[in-house]
Amino acid sequence: MNFASDNWAGAAPAVMSALARHSSGFAPGYGADPLTAGVSRSFNDIFEREVAVYFVATGTAANALALASFAKPGGAVFCHRDSHINIDECNCPEFMTSGNKLVGIPGADCKITPAALTEAMSRFPDGVVMHGQVASVSISQATESGTVYTVAEIEALAEAARSRSVPLHMDGARFTNALVSLGCTPAEMTWKAGVDALSFGATKNGCWCAEAVVFFDPERARDFEYFRKRGGHLFSKSRFVAAQFEGYFENESWLDTARHANAMALRLAEGIRSLGGRTAWAVEANELFPIVKRSQFETLTAAGAKIYEWPASDLSDNVAPADDEVCFRMVTSFATTDEDVKTFLETLTQAS
Ligand SMILES: Cc1ncc(COP(=O)(O)O)c(C=O)c1O
Structure with missing residues (x-):
């Protein structure tokens, strides 16, 4: 992950x-x-x-x-x-x-x-x-x-x-x-x-x-x-x-690797949203900035997900993280696998 x-x-x-x-x-x-x-x-x-x-x-x-x-x-x-x-x-x-x-x-x-x-x-x-x-x-x-x-x-x-x-x-x-x-x-x-x-x-x-x-x-x-x-x-x-x-x-090959990375990012975003999370910005390429509960973030990192907290600047009040929430960055690539996405979303489900 x-x-x-x-x-x-x-x-x-x-x-x-x-x-x-x-x-x-x-x-x-x-x-x-x-x-x-x-x-x-x-x-x-x-x-x-x-x-x-x-x-x-x-x-x-x-x-x-x-x-x-x-x-x-x-x-x-x-x-x-x-x-x-x-x-x-x-x-x-x-x-x-x-x-x-x-x-x-x-x-x-x-x-x-x-x-x-x-x-x-x-x-x-x-x-x-x-x-x-x-x-x-x-x-x-x-x-x-x-x-x-x-x-x-x-x-x-x-x-x-x-x-x-x-x-x-x-x-x-x-x-x-x-x-x-x-x-x-x-x-x-x-x-x-x-x-x-x-x-x-x-x-x-x-x-x-x-x-x-x-x-x-x-x-x-x-x-x-x-x-x-x-x-x-x-x-x-x-x-x-x-x-x-x-x-x-x-x-x-260059178009295929980018399409794959973007598709993985979208799948992650959709999964995170379906579990009640949101993203700070629209997911239009291979980076996403989810906002979830801090406890969920901690469960994800404890399970080995390599993700980093991110300053969520310039967000409207209804999107900006609340006190008990955290915004973090995820970047996908040609090397991101279906398994990575599945494991991440399953871990998030358990943390919900
Ligand atoms: C938007 C953007 N521009 C340029 C770069 C180039 O960085 P580097 O000098 O590390 O290859 C990066 C790397 O993170 C980037 O995200």
């Missing part, structure tokens, strides 16, 4: 067999190998246009380096107050952007709205040197609360960013979970909706260490090679990141 995080899961079989397949022989280093070139081209097919793709090791690096390429002197990056870039990356975005400031915007469901974004950016008027300047906007898809921006919501945020002539970045640590949840194409969820750069996460969905920064206008990526090398993220054996992506994309 391990629901601690999708990064506690191992690597998917398709990814591991691709790594094994490419493990022997010699190939040029630093991304100059044919496998990296071939896998990079497959991103063009996935996104239905020519894109510039750069592999990195972590989601934090993908986010910080993408934002670095959009940085300005005195720049401000607008994001949700509870976003990973704002609270979980040890100031890496600020560091890599040479001190661009992150402006955290509150918003229900861990989403920012166009109105709140426009208002926050209006506090940085063009030409007022004291305040600095608007540099970029960043959203997480799926969000840190397990919700998913609709395509229309992304389009509206892109329009707000455009109104200040700045690019829109998407933190896609759980990109595929959001994608299969919406049932749209990768192009529709990104550049067609106005996204300029994407942190394409694959680690959480079955790779062991594979993230990519994707620029939808390759012109915008001109200096990225330098940011990546300077940031220590140009792999010498880059072909092994490429190999992971090759396995990930093979036979649509």
